[in-house]
Amino acid sequence: MKNSVRFIALLTLATAIHFASAADITGTITLKGTPPPEKDIQLTADCGVMHKSPVKTRFYSVNDKAQLADVVVILKGANLKGSAAAAKPATLDQHGCEYLPYVTAVQAGQKVLVKNSDPLMHNVHPIPVATGNKEVNKAQMPKSPDLEFVFETPEQFLKFKCDVHPWMFAYVTVVDHPYFAVTGKDGSYKIANVPPGKYTVEAYHRKAAPAGTPATKEVEVKEQSATADFVLEVK
């Protein structure tokens, strides 16, 4: 009993020291150049009634300050490890015949929950390309329980698709450690609790910086937070 208490205390202390010495990497990603106009999506009648305005594609989600959303930012470096078991499941919602969010990232082994908020049926069809990640295809009725998916192999922009409504898709990037983030509508991101060390920050965007050519920056994390801003270009 005494040993257990000591062990827990030691673990808590170690964690506290780890987080006390860890820092965040933050940054903003902006887009250089004018992105091509997004395309109107031709919805089926049952999906169309859920929208008051036309639904458009989401290739470049950029605000009036040219700040770019849906960019996956990943740290590269030695000793980046962490258990996925404690990670909160990521959620993909099918809402208005669209997947929300459009781009997300999870750690290998972390659960992805897919919910259906629509009053109609969808099929959830992740199409991985990395060996080890399994392709599955499941129908999901309205108000039915969330579907659970787990991917064990790192993969960039794993596509989730609905074949009933072929314009419906989302992308999930699978990373082999917990140090990653996805930019929000203001183009900002934050990777928290990074242990001290030198890292390469990689920024991936499906169109502006795809998997073959991520934008990269070198950063050194000490006791204070580090910053890595990126400018991605429209090709």
Added chain:
Amino acid sequence: MARPIYSPWLNRFAVFTAFITLILIGVGGLVTSKGAGMAVPDWPTSYGYNMFALPFKFWRGGAFHEHTHRLVASMVGLLTAILALWLWARETERKVRRNGIVAITVILLIVGGMMGVRKNPVFISIALAGLCGIVFGLFKIKQTSGVRWFGIVALSAVVLQGVLGGLRVVLFKDEIGIFHATLAQLFLVLVSIIALLTSQWWQGFQTSIEIMPGRTLRRFAIATTALILIQLILGATMRHQHAGLAVPDFPFSYGKIWPSLDSASIQLINQQRLDANDPNPITAFHIVVHLFHRLTAFLILGLIVGLALNFRKKLGSRSIISRLSMFWLGMITAQVGMGILTVLKNKPADIATGHVMLGAASLVMGALIVMITRKISVEREIPVRHVETAISVRPCSESKKVC
């Protein structure tokens, strides 16, 4: 001894089966054009229901197209089974007829029972059995020329085809989709040939009044038909990669005669590509297949122009082969036009589906022309050969000239 095969209703039934098969190919084309091939995730059930009892609430979006494809396919399967039984009953007598019909029925019941097991190894076994049935039937056709064996080949092919379609869904294999699409075209040709062989026109066709098209022209017709089949395989390969249009402009390709295919260029193409359905990324392989499809199209067009003109010159404008080859030329010209429109209009589902159907019909036309030229040639050549043989074995004393 084989009985005469002609029956007007049998022939009408075969024509109807071929027509529904063409419709099925169209619905299949629509499924891939709409990207709905996986909209119903299970097979042979649909959303867990018996396929024929799926509630209408499920018939939405891509599921409507995919489920319709399954139902029309089931209808073609049923029509083919009836056709095979009918052919067998028509062409055989008494004991052979009874045994044949009982054997076909028992095999169908066994296949139906095996489908109920719903395990992939069982489905694969059924597919292999279908393949064996095709090979055996083709062997018997070569041996006996009986039309009933065409029925057996068609029945085996439709079983194989149905299982391939289902395996494509449950095994997530695009490659199976390519075989499935190719076999669909061959199956249509087979049923169309049955329709031709069972027609009154075919059985009363007087080859003696037709001028022989010549061996070279016949070989060209065979080669052109084979090239159309290769062209359809290229088309099926493009469709089942789910990568959309690999080359979006015409007559050039990305503004060039031959586009750059290095990895940087391919990546740039994918970055600049904004399609509402966001198909799979394009690869250099997709572009090469697309460009070969274009080149083959013009090669086929050139070959058919040559064939049509030569048939007309050699056989006259009133010959059935000349008239059919002119019609074939019209079909291929329209097909090339639809292909160009498919590219220029960014692959709309209706035009792309029409392109698939007209391609299938063009293959059928080529096959029918080959069948007719073969009938004329074989029936006209055989007596000549017999005469030659007779002359060559005649004793020298009877005819010194020949000796």
